[in-house]
Amino acid sequence: MAEYLIEMKGISKSFPLVLANDKVDFFVKKGEIHALVGENGAGKSTLMSILYGLYQPDEGEILIDGIKKIISNPNKAIENRIGMVHQHFMLVPPLTVVENVILGMEPRKNYFFIDLQKAAFNIKTLSDQYGFKIDPWAKIEDISVGIQQRVEIIKVLYRGAEILILDEPTAVLTPQEVDELFKILKSLKGQGKTIIFITHKLNEVMAISDQVTIMRNGKVVGTKETSQTNTAEIATLMVGREVLLKTDKIEQLAGKSVLRLEQVSAFNQHRYPVLKSINLSVKEGQILGIAGVEGNGQAELVEVITGLRPVSSGHIYLYDLDLTGLNPRKIRELNIAHIPEDRRKRGFISEYSVAENLVLGSHYRPPFARGCLINFPEVQKYANELISDYDIRPAVKENLLKALSGGNQQKVIVARELYRKPNLLIASQPTRGLDVGSIEFVHQQILKERSKGKAILLVSAELDEILSLSDEIAVIYEGKIVEIMKNKDIDRGRLGLLMTGGGLTDQNSRK
Amino acid sequence: MNSKQVSKGTLFISVIEKITPIIAIIGALFISSIVIFLMGEDPIQIYKMMFGLAIGNRDGWGNVLFRATPLIFTGLAVAFAFRCGLFNIGGEGQVYVGSFLAAYIGVTLGNLPAIVLVPLTIAASALGGALWASLPGILKAKKGIHEVIITIMMNWIAASLTFYLVLVFKAPPTEAMKAAGLPQMIPQTSEIAVAARLPRIATILERFNISFPSHNPLNISFLLALLAAFLVYYILWKTTLGYEIRAVGYNRFAAEYAGIDIAKNIILAMMISGALAGLVGTNEVMGYKFRWRQEIFLNLGFNGIAVALLGKNHPFGVVLAAILFGTLSYGGALVNIFTEGKIPRELIMVIQAVIVILVVVSDEIVKRVILRRKSIS
Numbered sequence: 001m002a003e004y005l006i007e008m009k010g011i012s013k014s015f016p017l018v019l020a021n022d023k024v025d026f027f028v029k030k031g032e033i034h035a036l037v038g039e040n041g042a043g044k045s046t047l048m049s050i051l052y053g054l055y056q057p058d059e060g061e062i063l064i065d066g067i068k069k070i071i072s073n074p075n076k077a078i079e080n081r082i083g084m085v086h087q088h089f090m091l092v093p094p095l096t097v098v099e100n101v102i103l104g105m106e107p108r109k110n111y112f113f114i115d116l117q118k119a120a121f122n123i124k125t126l127s128d129q130y131g132f133k134i135d136p137w138a139k140i141e142d143i144s145v146g147i148q149q150r151v152e153i154i155k156v157l158y159r160g161a162e163i164l165i166l167d168e169p170t171a172v173l174t175p176q177e178v179d180e181l182f183k184i185l186k187s188l189k190g191q192g193k194t195i196i197f198i199t200h201k202l203n204e205v206m207a208i209s210d211q212v213t214i215m216r217n218g219k220v221v222g223t224k225e226t227s228q229t230n231t232a233e234i235a236t237l238m239v240g241r242e243v244l245l246k247t248d249k250i251e252q253l254a255g256k257s258v259l260r261l262e263q264v265s266a267f268n269q270h271r272y273p274v275l276k277s278i279n280l281s282v283k284e285g286q287i288l289g290i291a292g293v294e295g296n297g298q299a300e301l302v303e304v305i306t307g308l309r310p311v312s313s314g315h316i317y318l319y320d321l322d323l324t325g326l327n328p329r330k331i332r333e334l335n336i337a338h339i340p341e342d343r344r345k346r347g348f349i350s351e352y353s354v355a356e357n358l359v360l361g362s363h364y365r366p367p368f369a370r371g372c373l374i375n376f377p378e379v380q381k382y383a384n385e386l387i388s389d390y391d392i393r394p395a396v397k398e399n400l401l402k403a404l405s406g407g408n409q410q411k412v413i414v415a416r417e418l419y420r421k422p423n424l425l426i427a428s429q430p431t432r433g434l435d436v437g438s439i440e441f442v443h444q445q446i447l448k449e450r451s452k453g454k455a456i457l458l459v460s461a462e463l464d465e466i467l468s469l470s471d472e473i474a475v476i477y478e479g480k481i482v483e484i485m486k487n488k489d490i491d492r493g494r495l496g497l498l499m500t501g502g503g504l505t506d507q508n509s510r511k
Numbered sequence: 512m513n514s515k516q517v518s519k520g521t522l523f524i525s526v527i528e529k530i531t532p533i534i535a536i537i538g539a540l541f542i543s544s545i546v547i548f549l550m551g552e553d554p555i556q557i558y559k560m561m562f563g564l565a566i567g568n569r570d571g572w573g574n575v576l577f578r579a580t581p582l583i584f585t586g587l588a589v590a591f592a593f594r595c596g597l598f599n600i601g602g603e604g605q606v607y608v609g610s611f612l613a614a615y616i617g618v619t620l621g622n623l624p625a626i627v628l629v630p631l632t633i634a635a636s637a638l639g640g641a642l643w644a645s646l647p648g649i650l651k652a653k654k655g656i657h658e659v660i661i662t663i664m665m666n667w668i669a670a671s672l673t674f675y676l677v678l679v680f681k682a683p684p685t686e687a688m689k690a691a692g693l694p695q696m697i698p699q700t701s702e703i704a705v706a707a708r709l710p711r712i713a714t715i716l717e718r719f720n721i722s723f724p725s726h727n728p729l730n731i732s733f734l735l736a737l738l739a740a741f742l743v744y745y746i747l748w749k750t751t752l753g754y755e756i757r758a759v760g761y762n763r764f765a766a767e768y769a770g771i772d773i774a775k776n777i778i779l780a781m782m783i784s785g786a787l788a789g790l791v792g793t794n795e796v797m798g799y800k801f802r803w804r805q806e807i808f809l810n811l812g813f814n815g816i817a818v819a820l821l822g823k824n825h826p827f828g829v830v831l832a833a834i835l836f837g838t839l840s841y842g843g844a845l846v847n848i849f850t851e852g853k854i855p856r857e858l859i860m861v862i863q864a865v866i867v868i869l870v871v872v873s874d875e876i877v878k879r880v881i882l883r884r885k886s887i888s
Contacts, residue, residue, distance in 0.1 A: 308767060329770030338768070346768040351761045360758070361769035364751045372750050 002066030005030035005194055006051070006163065011060035013046055020046040021057070022218040028163075028211070033185060033195045035205040035226070038215035039238055039435035040406060044198050047215070048165050051196075052084045053077040083161030085152045087168045093141035098123060100140055101155050126157055130187045146177030150184065164188065165196045170204055174293045175463050175496050182208050200238075200435055202231040203464070214238055239437045249447060254471070255284025256319075258424050258455035259305070264314035266304050274300045276479045277314065282424065282455040287446070289470030289487075290459040293499050297479035298459045299341055302428045305457070306338050307331040318424065332361050337422035339413055341429040341459065343406075347413045350402035354392065355383035357401050358416050390415040391441075407438030414445050425449050428459040443469060463495070477501050528877050532821050532828070535869035536835065543862045550854065557846060557854060564849070565842030573712065573727035577799070579830075579837030580729075581606075581791040581808075583736035585815025586822055586829035587743050588640075588788035592658075593824045594747055595780035596760035601647060601662025602788040603812030604669030605640035607805070609789020611673045612639030614796045614803035615680065617703025625706040632707045633735070633793055640789020641782040643669060648781025652774035658781070666812070674698065674805055682802065699804035709798040730798030736833075739787060740826040746783070747826075756780050788812060817867045839863060 008026040012019070021043050028034045038044045049055045051062065053071040062069050064080050071077050077084070091100050098120045109115035120136040127134040132150045140148060149169060156164055166185075170178045185195055185208060197209060205212050206226060213223045214237040222237050236242050259282040266275040274297050282288045290298055303309035305316060307328040315324045318334055332338075340346035348357045359368045359379050367378040383397040392404075392411045401409055410430070417425070427446060431439040446469060450456055460466050466473060467487065474484045475498040482498050544554030565571045585602045592599035599605075613636035620628060647661035682701040684694055709731040716723040747753035758766040759776045767773055795807050818836055822828030843859030 306768075327770065327772075328767065329772070332770045340768055345762075345764045347765065349758055349761045349765050352758070356754070360765070363754050363769075369751045372752060374749060374751055374754055 002063070004028060004063075005065055006196075007063040007066075008047070008051065009061050009063070011047065011050060011057045011062075013050060013055060013057050019218050021050070023060070024215075024218070024220050026213060026220060027223070028194060028196060030194055031189060031192050032210040033189055033197055033208055035197045035199060035209035035212040036215065037198075037200055037202070037205055037212060037234060037238060039200065039437065040433075042215040042238070043218040044215055045167065046218075048084070048167065048196065048198060051077070052082060052165060078159050078161070081160055081162040082165065083156030083159060083163070084165040085149070085156055085167065085169060087171060089148055089152055091140045091148060091151060094139060096137050096139050097134055097143075097151050097154075098136045100151060101136075101158050105159070123154060123158065126154055130157075130184055130191070132184065144177070145172050146174070146180060149173070149177075149181065153184070153188075162192075163194045163196070165198070167198045168200075169197070170199065170201065174499065175492075176500060178204070202234055202436070205234060206231060216240055235436055238435075249469070250451070252285050252451070254286040255453060257281045257283050258319060259457065260317040261305070262315045262317070264304060264316060265312045266300055266309055267312050268300065273312075274479050275304065275311075278479075278481055280457075280474060280481065280484075282457050284455050285450060285453045286471045287450055287456040287458050287469050289466035289473045290457070290476055291463060291466045291473050291495060291499055292461075292476035294461045296476050296499075298428070298476055300479075301476070302338070302341065302426055302457075302459060305331075305426060306336065329361075335420065335423045337417035337420070337425045339410075339417055339425070339427040339430045341432070343410060343413055343432075348401045348409060351400060353398050353400055354387065354404070354412060355379050355397040357412050358383050358386050358397075360416065362420065386415040386419055389419070407434050407441075410434055410438060410442060414442060418445060418449060422449075422454065425454055425456045426459075427456065429461060430458070431460075431462065431465060463492075467492075475499055529823070531873040531877060532823065532832070532866075532870055535821070535866050535873055538869045539862050539865035542865050543858065546858065546861060547854065552850070552854060557850070560849060561842035561846045562838070564845040565838045569722075570724045570727055571841065573723065573729040574841045575834065575837040576733050577727070577729040577794070577837070578840050579833040580733045580736045580794040581811045582814055582818045582833035582836050583733075583740060583830055584790045584794070585788050585812050586818030586833050587736075587739055587815075587826055588784045588812075589815050589819035590822065590824040590826065590829050591743055591747070591787060592780055592784035593819065594753075594760050595756045595776060596763065597648075597651065597777065597780060597784070598659050599644065599647075599662055599781065599784045599788075600659055600816065601644060601665050601669075601785070601812070602815045603808075603810070604662070604666040605643045605785040605788035606791045606808050606812045607669040607673040608643040609636040609638070609640030609785070610792030610796050610808060611676060611803050612636060612789075613792035614700045614703060615676075617707035617796065617801075618680070618701050621704030621706065623704075623706060628704065628706045629709065629797075632703070632797055633790070636789045636792030636796070637786035638789070639792070640785040640787070642785070644781045644785020644788070645778060648778040651781070652777040670805070673803075677803060677805065697804070700802045702801045703796065707797060708801060709793060711798070728799050730794065732794035732798040735790065735793055737830065739790060740830050743787070743826040752776075752779070788815070814863075817863060820867060821870055836863065 004027045006028040008024065011021050011024040011026070013021040024043070024047055026047060036044050036048070046055065050057050051071065053073045053076050056072065062071060069080055071080060092103070098116055101123055102119045107115040107119050123134065123136045132154060134147065134150055134154065140151065153164070169181060173181060189195060199205060209226045211223060212226050212229065212234060214221050214234055216238060261278050261280040264275060264278040265273060268274040278301065280288065290301065292298055300309055304311050307326055307330070311324055315322055317323065318336065321334070323331055323334060349360065359382065362368055363374065368375055368382070380397060386392070387395050387397055390411050392408055392415065401412065404412070425446070430442050430446065434442065446456060446458065458466065458469055467490065470487050472484060473487055473490065474481050475495065476482070477499060478501065540558065547554040547557050565575050585606065588602050588605065589599055613632050616635040617632045620631065623631070643665065647658045647665060650656040650661055651658045677698050677700060680700050681695050682699055688695060711727070712729040712731070712733070713723045713725045713727050747757060755766065755771045756776050756779070758769070758771055759773050763773050791808065791811055796803055800807055814836065818829055818832045822832035839859045839862055843856055846854050847856045
């Protein structure tokens, strides 16, 4: 038997104008969990797409178990026992687990009929074998994201995969679900499966992998044994320079309350209550983090404060000013900055240039407008200032936003919102989908605002982000704030429990 | 990733994107030449004749620009609404209502001096179109009802309404009809007052001693259309209103986030679009027929959609596309006459239709190429 199960040797792949993989060597031993890390655009996905047969390499060869293979399409990959779990699930929501798993290779009974019973039995067996705890007859739309991911893994196993490629599997999971996933991965490894784990979260690399390969700019810049390395070293390799992983935060006293929510409730589009009597206060020089599993009212909370969603009852105050019911423009004029959670949807206009996006929301006011005309020289001047202050790259103000990388798009938003010296910053998922370097940048900007004595409301699905930045943490669950605590006295386990509603039953049982 | 290379790549794509209409036109002429060949004629001769007659002399040019004028207005109407993310299919109805209002003002206020009446009549045609377009705008902005449905329905309402009104305000019978004891049979209004008419280009050129056939219908309205194109450009790209309208069109969620009033911009964009369509009245009523009769306006609104598409929803593109359609329409009519009907007028429709199809197809191809590049990087 060969030393390595997978050998990708000298793989090069260029796309028009981009060299995505440049003589990449990538080796994976049988039965190991191999993390593949790198910033966005480093070439990880291309490399794995080549292994899975979605792309053909221009140069180089692939050996599986020492034998040279040409993997011309995903079916060939499956023949070679390679399976891939994509970041975005490919499941049909109204169908059951069984139906989803067998889709495309339905077992037949009497030629015409699908043998669901047999398939369900096989799935149950697989599920028990690896501790998946899946009900084959559950509908996809009724099960949680974490379980849906297991269905994706089962799909791959059902097709006989020995090598599993997982593309950023933890991006959509809660901390508890991540722990569960890691248990499953260990169990898979225990039964001899080989796992390639694409991620850019370094703590996950340390927690789960045996080996880690780091890519940068289409090249492999290092392969390390995980136990022989540390996050700082990996981060440095990924980014090509030293990165501050720990945010240095100086203790400072809270000032007076800037934003105050009193008994705020709101409905969603279906007139269903999504916020239930929220009381919150954000003080000068303090970061209040909202922790919670996504979809528990965080998005709506931000929307009511910024005027994008009406409140059904309650009041919102900025200092002593009641801003309940004001429209988004009025609220922006009160100098409230907002980094929106879905930057593609709300954060910018991708067909507008960097300069035009930098004045979005202030475009109608002097100096950017002169009467009903846009004052272009002023806009250009302002754009040049912000581009150099916030190091937006490429530093071309005429570039359309859609041509920028995710990190630089976020820089445009951060620059636009912070440069106007806000009283209050509302940052919602400010680092979602960003790479290490950009995350560091955004965190530093947020902390800078804090040290200037600004009030900051931080909403994030990344528990680590909340924990490392916040002074106080409010846990939201099903539209209610279940607890507010000082960051100092936090027990991670209890936080996770509160986020998933565990704290509620706790309290109830105590009563 | 090499950023210099990438920007070169995006430049390449943007150039391709801009010239797709030209590729489409060449392709359409080629496909049509096959059709002509199958009819047993020599395509080269036919094209030579068509373009020679249409744009080979001053009279031809005049007729081409005259035919292009209403298409510039309706094309601009579609393009303007499109920039706000709205598909205004209601140009047809807005043309009927706007031009009718122009004729009404031109007839009933006929004793006003030209200096007052001409601007008033122009304003009336714009106002009629704007009002007719405001309802779909309001319904879209306030209730989220799709503008395509409403504008299509309102085309029929406009057609019926103006036809009813033209019967109410029918021209009196002519002397000959009176003598024969007949009522007025033609559903048309009286002629508008002389003070409401726009001068022909020929009379203006005469003053500068430039020879131009006096029967040529080209009139001042063409210059109004060019002015409108320039105004559309100016509003969309130089004013805060245009910034907001385009922002709503590209991404209404981001616009909402930035404090832009989406409802206000949708209604305004629809009204400006309707006003542009209504201005067709300046060419047909104020500059040419001097009265309102429904069939003069037939299909001008719909052809505006094709013109906007070919012009890439850019005001200057719209002008060029309208001139091309004017050339095809006038050249086609002449070819029909000169070949004694061997080449039917419908051939022009074939060419126009193929151009539109090819523009859509090549746009789609370019889009997919871009998408593929994106998914790669």
